[in-house]
Amino acid sequence: MFDILNQRTSELEKSQAQIETIYETSHTLGERLNLDEVVEEILNMVQNILGYGFFSIFILFDKDTLSLLGEIKEGEKKKYPEPKAERLKGVLQGVVSTGEPKRIFDITKDPDFESDTDGIKSFIAVPMISRGKVIGVMIARSTQIGAFLDQDEKIFSILASSAALAVENALLHQKTQELTIVDELTGLYNFRYFSNKLRAEIRRAKRYHLPLSLIMIDIDWFKRCNDTYGHLFGNRVLQEMSQRIKESVRDVDVICRYGxxxxxxILPQTKKTDAQMIGERIRHRVESGDFVSEDKDSKAKITVSLGVASYPENGRTSKELIEKVDEALYLAKGRGKNLVWTV
Incomplete structure (x- = not known):
């Protein structure tokens, strides 16, 4: 009898200590505005305070999709800067739709639970609710049957509440930051971002002795296009142009609307000859198809002129490289347009 009472007292004291630690740590969590740092802190709290060996944190991408931000698997933490998409279904779908936690004592006896390859026996999922709305789900798993009790659900829910607010604040901050570096019309990075990124890439190229190239693209006869078809069509051309450039370059390349x-x-780790080939690919992609207005009433053939310059042969600073790529672009325009020119 006394042994049982002592065990329950010990468990209550441990739970109370966990709750107090979560509340204390939540202040630090709430001060972080970088999503990567928020996820790192949540993983630390789960590992150090709750001691869970299997844990995942998801945010709701849309009504049918979850994005995995980070997880703990057999004690190893892992973050996903590019969140992994997973279809919302089964138990997690129920948690999101009801906004209520779900505990499974023995998953081998639960028909709604898919088989697990990690030897998982029990499971708990709690909704991440911020401002009355479910924005994600946190789940913990265990290789022991019945590992999660009422008190575990309570503590996990407290952590999920703090995590939800921190994640939502970080996402809002991220969107605000993006507005300052993204061109509203095209969705590309703007001149401000371009300037900072080019300087950063030149520093990296210097440090690791890597090549770096820059392509400048100008739409031929764009003013005439605006005068003939109107500014709405001109905007449509800029948007379609952005898409065609994206389709012509690599994922590592950085596309910006210069103005x-x-x-x-910006082409990291790219020599001039390769940059010229990429420029030619862009030029061909642009001229290969008509640009059509949104209402399909207007269409036009559009071409571009491109200048190419490379580090270090054309310049060792961003100012020098931009001057040289401008020179190349000027020569491409002057020699008949619809050309790729290198210096």
Missing amino acids: GEEFAV
Whole structure:
């Protein structure tokens, strides 16, 4: 009898200590505005305070999809800067739709639970609710049957509540930051971002002795296009142009709207000959198909002129590289347009 009472007292004291630690740590969590740092802190709290060996945190991407931000698997933490998408279904779908936690004492006896390859026997999922709305789910798993009790659900829910607010604040901050570096019309990075990114890439190229190239793109006869078809069609051309450039370059390349009808592409670890080939691919992609208005009433053939310059042969600073790529672009325009020119 006394042994049982002592055990229950010990469990209550442990739970109370966990709750107090979560509340204390939540202040630090709430001060972080970088999503990566927020996820790192949540993983630390789960590992150090709750001691869970299997844990995952998801945010709701849309009504049918979850994005995995981070997880703990057999004690090893892992974050996903590019969240992994997973279809919302089964138990988690129920947690999201009801906004209520779900505990499974023995998953081998639960028909709604899919088989697990990690030897998992029990499971708990709690909704992440911020401002009355479910924004994600946190789940913990165990290789022991019945590992999660009422008190575990209570503590896990407290952590999920703090995590939800921190994650939502970080996402809002991220969107605000993106507005300052993204061009509203095209969705590409703007000139401000371009300037900082080019300087950063030049520093990296210097440090690791890597090549770096820059392409400047200008739409030929764009003013005439605006005068003939109107500015709405001109905007449509800029948007379609952005898409065609994206389709012509690699994932590592950085596309920016430099200003007006000019675009810039930063090509990390790229020699001039390769950059020229990429420029030619862009030029061909642009001229290969008509640009059509949204209402399909107007269409036009559009071409671009491109200048190419490379580090270090054309410049060792961002100012020098931009001057040289401008020179190349000027020569491409002057020699008949619809050309790729290198210096």
